[in-house]
Amino acid sequence: MSDLRPLTTRSRVVSDKRMTLMERIYLPAMVAGLLITIRHFFRRKPTVRYPEQERPRPAVYRGRHVLKRDEKGRERCTACGLCAVACPAEAISMVADERKPGEEHLYREEKYARIYEIDMLRCIYCGLCEEACPKEAIFLTDRLVKADRERMPFVFGKDELVEPMDPARRIDVSGRQTAAVRTFKQNPRYAHNR
Amino acid sequence: MTLATALFLLVLFVVTLTVAAYSTYAERKVAAFLQDRIGPDRAGPFGILQPLADGTKMFMKEDFIPAAANRRLFTLGPAIAMITALMTGVVIPWGGELTLFGETFRLQGTDPEIGILFVFAIVSIGVYGIMLGGWASNNKYALLGSVRAASQMVSYELGMGLSIVALVMLNGTLSLGGIVEHQAAHGWNIIYQPLGFIIFLVCAFAETNRSPFDMPECETELVGGYHTEFSSMKLGFFLFAEYTNMFISSAVISTLYFGGYHVPGLDRLGLDPNLTTLIGTAAMFAKTFFFIFFFMWVRWSTPRFRFDQLMNLGWKGLIPLGIANVLITGTVYHLAELWKG
Amino acid sequence: MIAALLLLIPFLGALTLLLLRPAQARAIALATTLASLAVVLYAWATFTGGAVTHLDLAWADAWGLRLKMGHDGVGLLLLILTGVVFPFIVAAGYGQPEDRPATFNALLLFTQSFLYGVFLAQNAVLFYIFYELTLIPVFLLLLYWGGEHRRSITMRFFIYTLLGGLALLFGIVYLLVLNGGNGDLAALAAMDLPAGTQVWLFWALFLAFAIKLPIFPFHGWQPETYHMAPLQGTMVLGAVMLKMGLYGVYRLVLPVVPVGTAYWQDTVIVLSLIGAVYGGIIAFRQADLKRLVAYSSLSHVGLLCAGLFAGNAYGISGSLYQAFAHAILVLCMFYIVGAVQERTGTTDLRAMGGLKSAAPRLAALYFLVVVNAVALPLTQSFVGEWLMFAGLWQVKGWYAFLGLTTIVLGAIYVFHAYQRVMLGPARDGLAAADASARDHLVLVPLIAITLLLGVWPGPVLDLVDTPVLQLLSGLTAP
C-alpha cells in the first residue's frame, strides 16, 4: 500500500488527531470561513443573462447541425447513411430517394435524402456525423438549439437543417475547418467532394 | 388599548410580514452573491417582486393533507408557528418617543416589566408548532425532524437563558425598554458582555433552526424535516415563521447587545426630538437588517453540524460557558461596586 | 414493667438459644425481637409526652449506681428504633452464618437487650455499664464471624472504643465526685459546673461518643470494621450502635456541660462536616460496594453530629429524626449489599453490572432505597436533613452550605454505585434470581416506613419536640 502515491496534489491525509483548544472552539475557523464568503460577496459575478446576453462562442463550437449546400445551391447530402451509422446516440434517421429529372439544381448527386431528421434531445453534439460524412454535407455550427416545452419540435427535419438557398444567408462553417483539415482535404483522392 | 397602540400594532404586523417576505428574497440574493451568482432577477427590476411571485405560487398550490395525518393538528401546527412568531414583536422597542398631534407615543407595543422573559416564553411555545405539525404528518422524517427541533430548542434555551442572566444582572431590569435606556446611559452591552453575546448569538441560530443548526429540516437526511408533508400555504406559514423568527431574533440581538434604537452621540446634535426618534428607529432597523444578513451569511458559509455535535456544543459547551459568564459578571460587578465604595 | 420486659425478653431469648441450641435458632430469635417490638409499640401507644420512670431501685448507691430506668420522648424514639430494627437484622437473609447460628443469634439478642438498657438508663453509671456491655457481643460477633483480617481489625476497633470508654468513665466518675455520688442523669444535668471545668470535661465525655459515631479524626476503625464484619454485625453497628453515640451526646454532653458545648460547638461542627464531605468524596472513589456504603455512613453521621451540635430546635430534632431515618436507610443499604453479593458473588463494583435485567424487582427496590439515600423529597431523609440544614443555617450559613454539599456528593456516589451494579450491559454468566419473598418481606416494610415518615413525619417529631425544647431551655438558661 505504501507505494501508492496520491493521484493529485490536492488530496489530504485524513487526520484523527485530537483537536487543539483553538480548533475546538470553532470560532476562528468559522470567522475564516465567513471572511472567505464575504470576499465572494463583493466579487464581480460571472453570470451571463442568457437570452439578452450571449457568451461569445468559438468558431469550433459544436452546436446544432446544418446540412450544407454546394456553391450552386445544391444539397450535398446523398443519403449514404454514414452519419447515422456513426452516430453514437442514434439520433439521425433518413429516407433516401432518387433524383428526378429536372431536380439537378436541387441535389448534387442522383440520390438524395427525402427525409432527414435529427432528434436534438438524443444528440450529444459529438461531431462524429461531421467526421463520417464523405460529402462534407453535415456540419455542426455555433448556433444553439432553441428551448421548447414539447418534445416533438426537437426532432429537426430538413426544413430546419438545410441551409437557405439564398447565398447571403448561407451558414459559414469555415471556422470548423482548421488548417489541418483543409490540407487533408487537398488530397487528390477526395477531389470528388469539391 | 388606545387607538394609537392599535394602529402601531397594525403597522408592526404589516412591517413584520413585509420584512419576513423580503427576507426570503434577501436570502436568495445573499446566497447567490456569496456564491458568485446574481440570484433572482426576473420578477420586476432586480427581481424585487420575487416574494409576491413566491406567495402567489404558494397560494395556488394544492392544499394537500395526507390521508393518515391527524387533520386537526396538521392544521394547527403551522398556525401555532406563525402566531408565536408574530407575537414577540410587541415587546421590542422599535424606537423612542414620537410626538404627533400633541400626543406622545412610544414606538413599542407594550413594555412589560418582564419583557425579555415574555420573548422567551413565546419562543418556547413556538416549538409546539413544529412538533405538532411534524408529528401529525404521520411521516417518519417529519417526526424525526420535529423531535430534533424540540430537543434542540429546549437545550439551547438553557444556554440562551444563562447568557441573558448575566446581561440582566448588569442592566438591572428585564424590561426591553429599560435595557435599551440602560445602554444609552452606560454604553452598549456588547462591550461588557462579549462572551454572553457569542453564546446568545449561537443559541439564537439554534432556536431559529438556522444553519449550521438546521437539523430539524436537514434536507440531506430528512427530506424536509417537519414540513416534509406540508404543501401550499401551510408550508408557506412554516417558512414564513422561520423568517419572522429570524427577523425578531435579529431585533432582539440588536436590542439586547447593540443599544436598540440608540445611536451614540445623536442626542448631542440637538435635533428635533421626532427626527431623533426616527433616526433611532432607522438605526434599529439597520442593526436588525445587519443581523438578518449575518444569519444568511453564516448559513451560506458553514456546513451543518451533526446532531450529537449540536447537543455536545449546547450542553457541554454553551451551558458551562454561560454559567462561567454569569459568575465572572457577578464577580466583576461586585468588585467594581466595592471599588466605587 | 416495660423496662424489665424490654431488658428481659431479648436477654432470656438469648439465654434460651445459648443453652438449648435449638435448630430453629433464627425463628426463635425473630419471635423474641418481634415480642420486644410489641412491648416497645405498647410503650409508644401509652406514652403521653413527659418523661417516664419505669423502675427506681436502690442498688449500689454509694457508687452512684442506682437502678433507675425510664425514658423521655427521645429515649422512646431510640427504643422504637432498636425495636424496629432488630427483627429486620435477624431476618436479613444474607450473611447468616452456617456455623453456630444459635450463638450468633444469641449474641444479636444480647446486643439488643443491652441497647435497650442504654436507652432506658436514667443513671450515669448504669448508662456506662450498658454502654460498655453492648461492646462485648458485638466484639464476639466480629471476632468469630468476621471476614479477612478480623483479628487485627477487631483489635483496632476494640482499642479505639476502649480509649473512648476510659475517658468517659473518667468523666462520669469526676461528675459523681462533684455531685456527691448522685449519678442521676437529671441531677447531673441540673449541676452548674464552672466554665473552665466544662471546657475540658466536654472532651472527656464526648470522646467516647465521637469515636462511637464516629466523627472525622476518630473514624479510623470504622470503614474497615464495617467492611469486615458479618452483614448483621455491620447492620447492628451502623443502624443502632452509632445512634448510641448520638444519644450519649444528647443525654450526657449537651445538658451536663452546656458551656463546654458552646465553647467547642464550632470545632465539633467543622470536624463533623469535614468528615461528612470527606466521607462522601472517599465513598465515590471506592470500588467495593460494602466499603462505599460504609463511607457513605461516615458521611451521613458527620451531618448527624453537626446537626446535633447546631444547638437549636431545628438542628437537634432534625438530627434525632435523621437518626431514625438513617437506621432504616443503613439497614436497607446493607441488606441490598448482601442481596447483590449473594447474586454476583462479589462486592467489587468493577466486576458487576446489568443486574437489573436479571432482577428487575430488586433493582426497583434498590432504587427506592437510593432515592431515600440522596434525601429526595417524600423520603424521611429529606425531612431530617432539611431540618438539620435549617439548624446549621441558623448557626452559620456556610455550615449549611457544606452540609448541602454532602447531598450532592451523596447523589454522585449512590447513583454511581447503582449504575455500576444494576445498569449497563450484563456481565457474562450472570444468572441471578429476582428478589425473593424474603427480600420483599424485609425491604418493602422498611421502604414503606421511609415513605410514610417522609410524607408524615409528625409522630416521630412529636416524640422529640418536648424533650428538645426542654433541653434547649436548659442550654440557653445559663
Place this chain on the structure above:
Amino acid sequence: MAALFYILAAISVISALTVVGARNPVNSVIALVVCFLSIAGHYVLLNAQFLAMVHVIVYTGAIMVLFLFVIMLLNLNKPGGPRKSLAMRLAAAVAGGLLFLTLAAAVRQGVAITPAAGFDPGVGLVRHVGQVLFTEFLLPFEVSSVLFLSAIVGVVMLAKKDKDEAPDPHITGPERARRTA
C-alpha cells in the same frame, strides 16, 4: 378585567376537563398546555407577571414539550391506551375519591375565598420576588436548588457509561490504539 377572568377561568376548566377526558394522549397534552397558558393568564391578572412567564417557560415550554416528546417517540397515541387492570382502576378511583373528599372537606371547613385584605399589587413583580427570594426565603431557595442539583447529578451518574467500554467509533487509526492502550 372581570370578563377576562371569567373567560380565562372557563378556558382553564374546560381544558382541564379535556386533559382528563381526551382519549388521545396528544390531545390531552395539548389541552394541558392550553390549561397552563390560561393559568399564566390568571397570574398576569394578579399582576404576577414574573410568575406567569416562568410558568409558561418552565411548564409549557420545557416540561410539556418533554411529555409530548415521549408520547411521540414511544408512539403512545393509540386512543384509550392499554387497558388498566381492575386493581389499578380501583386504586385510581380510591385515590381520586380521597383527594376529592379532602378538597370538599377543606372547602366545607371554610377556606375563605375572599380577596386578601391589603393586597399589594407589586408583590408579584420581579424586583419584589427577587428581594424576597434572596432574603427571607434564601434557605428554602438554596435547598431546593441543591435538590435539583443532586437530581441532575443522579441522572448523569445513572446515564453515564463506563469508561472502559465501547470506544468512540468515530475515532480510528493510531489515535484509537493510543486511547485504548
